[in-house]
Structures are given as structure tokens and as C-alpha cells.
Amino acid sequence: MKGIFFALAGGFFLTFQSVANARISEGIGTWQAATMTQFTGFVLALLIVLILRDRSYQNLSQVSPLYASGGMLAAIVLYSNMTAVHRMGVTLTIGIFLIAQLIAAVMIDSKGWFDMAKQKIGRMQIVGLLLMVAGVIILKW
Amino acid sequence: MALGILLALMGGAFVCLQNTFNANVKKQVSVWSTTALVLLLGFLASLLAGLAFEGGSLFQFHAQPWFWFSGILGVGVVACVTQGVQILGPSRAISLIMVSQIFFGLMWDTLGWFGLEKVAFTWQSLLGVLLISGGVLLFQLGPKVEQHHALKRKTVEVSDSVKG
Numbered sequence A: 001m002k003g004i005f006f007a008l009a010g011g012f013f014l015t016f017q018s019v020a021n022a023r024i025s026e027g028i029g030t031w032q033a034a035t036m037t038q039f040t041g042f043v044l045a046l047l048i049v050l051i052l053r054d055r056s057y058q059n060l061s062q063v064s065p066l067y068a069s070g071g072m073l074a075a076i077v078l079y080s081n082m083t084a085v086h087r088m089g090v091t092l093t094i095g096i097f098l099i100a101q102l103i104a105a106v107m108i109d110s111k112g113w114f115d116m117a118k119q120k121i122g123r124m125q126i127v128g129l130l131l132m133v134a135g136v137i138i139l140k141w
Numbered sequence B: 001m002a003l004g005i006l007l008a009l010m011g012g013a014f015v016c017l018q019n020t021f022n023a024n025v026k027k028q029v030s031v032w033s034t035t036a037l038v039l040l041l042g043f044l045a046s047l048l049a050g051l052a053f054e055g056g057s058l059f060q061f062h063a064q065p066w067f068w069f070s071g072i073l074g075v076g077v078v079a080c081v082t083q084g085v086q087i088l089g090p091s092r093a094i095s096l097i098m099v100s101q102i103f104f105g106l107m108w109d110t111l112g113w114f115g116l117e118k119v120a121f122t123w124q125s126l127l128g129v130l131l132i133s134g135g136v137l138l139f140q141l142g143p144k145v146e147q148h149h150a151l152k153r154k155t156v157e158v159s160d161s162v163k164g
Helices: A002-028 A030-051 A056-062 A070-088 A090-111 A123-140 B002-026 B031-059 B065-069 B071-088 B090-111 B123-163
Strands: none
Touching (some): A002 A070, A002 A090, A002 B071, A002 B090, A030 B031, A030 B065, A056 B031, A090 A123, A090 B002, A090 B123, B071 B090, B090 B123
């Protein structure tokens, strides 16, 4: 029950974040919004690390620099998310984001790229993706 | 519209790539240290991109006070997603998160909260969202169900062979 609540709340926060970012970018510009939201998020996360006296960042030297620099991708993600929400609303933006996310996941898992455990693509997964595409087409019609 | 779709496809692919990279960081570093690192780099990358595209005018803006609290949402995302995954396991948690995301999206478009442009609710859009949710559930939970059945078949075969 608690897990379900957290998962639903997580989805709520993700959508809220898309909406808030799009609104902020309307007010002050897309790059300003991306810079500001990442900065304020960083300050908060840093505070949490300090409060928890979390020292695990010392292990960062064992992480491949490629993986450690993944955060930079946020600039592309935020830019495309804000622009897409402006142009076609939240629902359609999220729908297409989810499809692209799962297609990329299928590719990475089936090839075992980036140190991910190799997994076969199931028939159900392909059917699921097709269902999602149908949903987006109906949404957009 | 076409540009929006293209950007959303690219954005989604990059979300997955970033999640994959972050998962590798989290093998060594705690969730919150990883989050702090990811946001710091996101901040630096956005700052550099902003400076490259807009120069000094990047810093000329009039922010409403609430803009400065937007970071709370990111922390809310990380806290809830982490808890959800810990309690439910990744595939069940992620499927619920995605379904919740798209339904809240429909709600938000319909209500136009937060000054978002209202998109009128139609039964067609509800059908679209239901199909997307069904697709997510099949994608995330389908392999588990298939595995479960395969396991059951095997147990039956084994018990049959024992009887035989």
C-alpha cells in the first residue's frame, strides 16, 4: 500500500515538474529555466547529503567517467521537454516521452549495452509498445 | 506539432540513457549523492548551453519568487521513486509511476492548473491515455507473467516426470 502511494506520488511529481518547468521557461526563457531548476534542485540535494552525513561520494572514483557525467544529458532532456509541452500540451508530451524511453530501454537491454544485464525482448513488450503508439495516435487525432 | 513530437522522442531516449548511466553510478554511490551530482552537472551543462546560445543576456530575467522553489519537485521525484522501487521492485514501481504520470498529465491539461494552456477533455483523449497505460503495464509486467507461466509449466513437467 505504501509502495503504491509512493509510486503514484512519484508520477505526480514528474508531471508537476514538467508543467512547472514549462511555465518557468515561459516566464524567463528555456535555458534560464533549465539552469535555475537544476541549480535549486542541486542545492537541496546537497543539503540532504550534508544532513545525512552521506560520504558515499568518495566512491565516485570507481565509477566510469562516462556514467558519472550522465547528469549533463539533463540539458537536452529539459530543453526538449519544455519545448514539447509548449507545443502540444503535457499529456501528449508525456505519452511520446514514455514510448521513446521504453524503446531505448528495449535496445539497451537486448544488447546489454552500458553494463546492463542482457535481456531478451518479450512478445508482451512489443505488444505493449504498439498499444502505446496506438494510444498516442488516438490522443493526437 | 512535428517538431514537438521529434523533440519528445529525442528527450525520452535521453531520459532512458540518463537513467541507465545513473543506475551505474548508484552501484557505488548513494541515491542522494548521485542525485546531487546529476543535478550539479545538469546545472553546469544548462549554464554552458545558455551562455553559448544567449551570452550574457542569460542572466537578465525577472523570476517570480516561486521559480526558486522548483528544485523541491525534483527532490520529491527522487524520494518517491526511490521508495516506490524499494518497496514494490523496479518493474511494478516504474509501471505505476508511468501510469500515474500520464493520468496526472491528462488531469493537468484538462484543468489548466498553474496557468498551463487548457486542453479540453474529450473521451477520445481518455481512451488514448487508457491505451498508453495498458501498453505500459504490458511492457513492464508482461515479461514477469510470461516467466511465471514458464516456471509453472516446468514445475508441472518435473512433477509429471517424477510421477512417471
